[in-house]
Amino acid sequence: MNHTVPLDADSAEKHLMRFLEVEGVTGEEAAIADAVSDALKSVGVPASAIRFDDVHQRIPLPTQTGNLIVDLPGTKAGPRLMFSTHLDTVPLCAGAKPRRDGDRIVGDGTAALGGDNRTGCAVLVALAETLLRHNLPHPPLTLLFTVREESGLHGARELNPSDLGGATMCYNVDGKLPAEFLIGAVGQENWDVEIIGQASHAGVAPEKGISATLVASLALAEAYRAGWFGKVTKPEGNGTSNPGVFGGRDGKPAGDATNVVTDYVHVKGEARSPDAAFAATIADAYREAFAKAQAEVKDVAGATADVRFNRSTSYPPFHLSEDEPVVQRAIRVAESLGHTPTTIFSNGGLDANWLVKHGVPTVTIGAGQYEIHTVHEYVDLREFAEGCRLAVALATADA
Numbered sequence: 001m002n003h004t005v006p007l008d009a010d011s012a013e014k015h016l017m018r019f020l021e022v023e024g025v026t027g028e029e030a031a032i033a034d035a036v037s038d039a040l041k042s043v044g045v046p047a048s049a050i051r052f053d054d055v056h057q058r059i060p061l062p063t064q065t066g067n068l069i070v071d072l073p074g075t076k077a078g079p080r081l082m083f084s085t086h087l088d089t090v091p092l093c094a095g096a097k098p099r100r101d102g103d104r105i106v107g108d109g110t111a112a113l114g115g116d117n118r119t120g121c122a123v124l125v126a127l128a129e130t131l132l133r134h135n136l137p138h139p140p141l142t143l144l145f146t147v148r149e150e151s152g153l154h155g156a157r158e159l160n161p162s163d164l165g166g167a168t169m170c171y172n173v174d175g176k177l178p179a180e181f182l183i184g185a186v187g188q189e190n191w192d193v194e195i196i197g198q199a200s201h202a203g204v205a206p207e208k209g210i211s212a213t214l215v216a217s218l219a220l221a222e223a224y225r226a227g228w229f230g231k232v233t234k235p236e237g238n239g240t241s242n243p244g245v246f247g248g249r250d251g252k253p254a255g256d257a258t259n260v261v262t263d264y265v266h267v268k269g270e271a272r273s274p275d276a277a278f279a280a281t282i283a284d285a286y287r288e289a290f291a292k293a294q295a296e297v298k299d300v301a302g303a304t305a306d307v308r309f310n311r312s313t314s315y316p317p318f319h320l321s322e323d324e325p326v327v328q329r330a331i332r333v334a335e336s337l338g339h340t341p342t343t344i345f346s347n348g349g350l351d352a353n354w355l356v357k358h359g360v361p362t363v364t365i366g367a368g369q370y371e372i373h374t375v376h377e378y379v380d381l382r383e384f385a386e387g388c389r390l391a392v393a394l395a396t397a398d399a
Contacts, residue, residue, distance in 0.1 A: 007126065008130070011129060012385065013381060013384070013385075015125045016121075016384065019118040020379075021096075021098060026091070026147075029063075029088050043125065043133070044132040045072070049070055049072060051070075052065060052066040056147065059148055064147075069144055069164075072131070072143070073140055079139060080139060081169060081171075083123075083127060083143050084351060085117050085121055087147055087155075088117075089112070089116065090112060090116070090373050092373060095111045096113050103380065103381050104381060105378060105381065110375060111375060112373060113379065115369045115372065116373065120172075122367075123367050123384075123391050124143050124391070131396070138396050146159070149350070155351070161358040168360070169329070169360065170326070170361070170363070171330070171363055173364075178334070178390045181365060183320040183324075183327055184318055185347070185352065186240075186347050187274070187315055187316045188272045188314040188349055189270065189283040190269075191268070191312075194264070194307075195212040195215045196263065196305060196308075197212035198303070202260055202261050206261055210261070210263070214293075215307065216265045218292075218296060219290040220289070222293060223285060226289070228285040228289070230242070236281070237277075239274070241269060241270065243269035244268060270314070273317065274317050286309075287309045287311070290309055291309075294307040316353055320363070329397060333390065337386075350364060365387065366383065
């Protein structure tokens with residue numbers, strides 16, 4: 001196989017620049033969804049092929065719009081392929097001002113750029129444009145642009161698999177190097193705990209109080225001493241954990257004053273592992289640590305705090321075999337373009353976690369994202385163009 005991809009790199013770059021200029025932080029994707037929809041129509045995709053699902057009605061957070069889905073009929077027989085990406089950016093991208101600087105698109109240093117994941121949006125539009133402009137043969141295709149990826153993978157999590165048209169495999173555009181194929185990722189459990197103690201005057205009668213701060217502190221120290229904090233390596237598995245938020249009610253500080261025993265603390269954390277059961281085990285170890293601390297901290301009458309611990313799955317882990325057809329297709333096509341492909345496993349979650357769970361084997365490819373989620377973010381335009389070429393080659397490759 002020797003692919004020559006007739007990509008209009010200048011047009012692809014214009015799509016990218018246009019999308020980078022449209023604000024669309026997570027949960028507020030209406031404007032970028034409209035921009036992508038307009039771009040698809042401008043390259044020849046009929047309006048009848050473009051639709052939105054109702055996922056925003058099921059997402060448990062305010063969300064402006066559903067996932068954008070495009071159905072392209074095949075020009076040759078073959079199983080349906082899907083290409084996916086996400087519409088949203090992290091909040092740090094609000095106010096981004098993209099400009100070209102040599103072979104890069106950069107910001108002004110005050111906000112993240114939004115290459116994660118405007119690169120993916122532009123790749124999918126360039127894919128449609130190239131296929132239609134050059135009448136390239138391809139099987140039926142579904143293009144999926146999800147919402148709220150950056151705030152919990154919700155667009156992929158809550159979508160209805162029947163909306164994917166029976167896709168048998170997917171290529172998710174959300175990374176740096178086109179031929180660095182992400183074929184697995186950890187799963188994550190979220191946990192949170194509310195500690196309701198008892199206020200008292202910290203100078204006059206501290207013994208009458210039950211310090212929620214002390215309960216939380218002892219619990220986290222216990223988790224650390226037992227090897228459940230940070231990087232976790234146990235005979236039964238490995239993973240990571242982090243208590244990331246330590247505060248009070250409604251985002252306020254824990255405690256009201258230094259002379260009052262703190263009566264309320266809310267801690268939010270996570271646990272990750274390649275094994276779903278072990279991620280749950282890590283989270284449950286925190287539950288036990290908080291229970292132990294609860295029993296240890298008492299007021300003068302022997303009363304203890306009320307500790308309310310909850311755990312929920314954020315996303316499941318997955319790990320595709322290199323023998324999977326979706327992986328083999330990616331390797332074969334990348335080699336035909338002169339790349340040396342590699343496969344990696346990620347310690348972070350992405351839409352692929354849920355797409356695999358929904359029954360669509362998914363490989364994540366890159367398109368030039370660098371320094372994501374920072375004010376130093378940039379897009380490497382050569383890698384972006386290679387990502388576009390790879391997508392076209394994947395769509396048109398022989399089975």
